[in-house]
C-alpha cells in the first residue's frame with residue numbers, strides 16, 4: 223500500500239484558514255505560528271490573553287463561575303504543558319458586553335505539517351452558559367464546580383504577589399468548616415449530606431461578590447479569598463453573613479448544619495499561600511475552645527500592632543458584644559447657682575488589655591467602619607436605661623435630663639426614629655428628658671434629608687442641640703432652617719475668652735444670637751472660676767466643665783447624689 227504522503231503545509235494551513243472555529247498553532251515558547259481569520263476576529267489584540275491575565279488585555283478568560291482563570295489553568299499554559307482540553311467552556315470577556323461570549327476550548331499537541339508545538343481551537347458557543355459544565359479536570363472540585371485546593375492556592379499566591387506592589391491593600395482568607403454531625407443519624411439525612419456541598423457552595427457564592435474566590439477544600443471545608451477590602455470589618459461582616467446563610471435549614475427535610483469560620487487577614491508578612499491558610503486554620507481551631515462563637519480572627523499581633531487602627535476596629539466589634547463599653551456622665555449645671563440639671567453621657571471602652579479608652583481612641587474608627595450604628599444604639603439605650611433606673615431610685619434625679627451624642631452616620635439609618643421610639647418605650651424614659659447632640663457636620667452631610675428626621679425626633683418631645691457650636695462651617699443660616707432647641711458653645715471660645723478679646727466678643731454675640739432665636743445656651747469646658755464668672759456676666763444659663771465635675775462613672779454619680787441628699791437633709795434638720 224502506498225504510504226500516504228504528508229500534506230503540503232500550505233494546503234493544510236489554507237484549509238485551517240477557512241474553518242469557522244478559531245484555530246491557533248503555537249511554538250514551544252507560546253508564540254503563534256499560525257492564526258486563522260476566525261481566531262483574529264474572535265480574539266481582539268491577539269492570542270496573549272490565552273496565556274496570561276492582564277487587566278490591560280483586550281479580553282479575559284473566565285471560568286464557569288465567571289472568575290478569572292489562574293495562569294496554569296489558561297488554555298495556552300495547558301497546551302504548552304501538553305494537557306488536552308476537550309471543549310472546555312470559558313467566558314471570553316471583552317470590553318463590550320455584546321462581544322462577550324462563551325467559547326469551547328480544545329488544546330492538543332500539534333501534529334500537522336510544518337513547525338508548531340500545540341494546537342488550540344476555540345468554538346463560539348454563544349452568549350449562554352450552555353456548556354460551562356465542562357470544567358478543567360484537576361483544578362475544580364467535581365461535586366460543586368468550585369475551584370479546588372490547587373487552584374485556590376494558585377489564586378492566593380497571585381493575590382500575595384499582587385499585594386507586593388500595594389502593601390496597604392487589605393485581604394482576607396475565611397476558612398469555613400461545616401459541621402455536619404447532625405446529619406449522621408438518618409438515611410435520609412445521609413442522602414442530603416451527599417448533596418449538601420453543592421447547596422453550600424451555591425449559598426457561599428451567593429454571599430460573596432463576583433471578585434471573591436470561593437473554593438472547596440477536602441470534605442466539608444470551604445475557603446473564601448477576599449481582596450481589596452476597605453476595612454477588616456468587611457471580612458467579619460462576610461463571616462457573619464456566611465454563617466447565617468449556612469445555618470439556614472436545608473429543605474425539604476429542614477435539616478440544619480453549623481459552621482465555624484477562621485479568618486486570617488493579609489497580606490501581612492505572608493510569603494506563601496500555605497502560611498496564610500495555616501493561620502486561618504489556627505483561628506478555626508481556637509473557636510473549638512469557645513463554642514458560642516461562629517468566627518475567630520487570627521491574632522497576627524506583630525502585623526496588626528503596626529496597624530493599630532485595624533486592631534482597634536476588630537476589637538471594637540467584639541467590645542460591643544462582650545459588653546466592654548461604658549458610659550460616664552458629666553453633670554450639666556445652671557451657671558447661676560451650680561445646681562445639677564442633667565448629664566451628658568460620654569462613651570468609654572474598657573479594653574481588656576489597653577485599659578479605659580476615650581472616645582478619641584475609637585469613635586472615628588467606629589464611624590469609618592460603620593460600627594457607630596450599633597455603638598450609638600447601645601449608648602442611647604444604656605443612657606435611657608440608667609437614667610430611668612436612677613429616677614426610680616433617687617427622686618431627686620426625677621427632672622434630670624441626659625444628652626446623648628449622635629454621629630452623622632447614625633442619621634443615615636433609615637430606622638433611626640423607630641429605634642429611638644423603641645428604646646424610649648422599652649426603658650420607660652421620658653422623651654422630654656432626652657437631648658440629642660449633633661455637630662454642624664451632620665447638617666452639611668444630610669442637608670435636605672435631615673430636616674424631616676429632626677422634625678420627627680422633635681415631635682416626640684426630644685430636644686435637639688448643636689454641639690461644638692462655632693467650630694463648624696460658621697454658617698449661621700442653618701440655625702433658622704433646622705428645629706434646634708439649644709446651642710452648646712465649643713470649649714475653645716470659653717478657654718480663650720479671658721485672654722482674647724475677640725473670642726469674648728464672639729462668645730457674647732453667640733449668647734445674644736441664641737436668645738434672639740429662642741435657643742438655650744450651654745457652655746462647655748468651664749475649667750476655672752474666671753470662666754465661670756465671665757459666663758455668669760454674659761447671662762449664659764447652663765454650663766459643663768471640669769470646674770463643676772469631670773465625667774463620672776455611674777457609681778461615682780450615685781455617690782455624689784447620695785452625698786447631696788445627705789447634705790440637704792443635714793441642712794433641713796439644722797434649720
Ligand code: C2E
Pocket residue numbers: 552567568569580581582585598601627628629659689690713746747748749766767768769773
Ligand atoms: P463632646 O460631645 O463635645 O463632649 C465633651 C468633651 O469635652 C468630653 O470629652 C468631655 O470629657 C470634655 N470636657 C468636658 N468638660 C471639659 C473641660 O472643662 N475641659 C476639657 N479640656 N474637656 C472637657 P470626651 O468624653 O473625651 O468626648 C470627646 C468627644 O467624643 C465628645 O465631644 C463627642 O464628640 C464624642 N463622644 C463621646 N461619647 C460619644 C458617643 O456616645 N457617641 C458619639 N457619636 N460621640 C461621642
Ligand code: MG
Pocket residue numbers: 566627659689
Ligand atoms: Mg457632646
Ligand code: MG
Pocket residue numbers: 689690710712746
Ligand atoms: Mg462638645
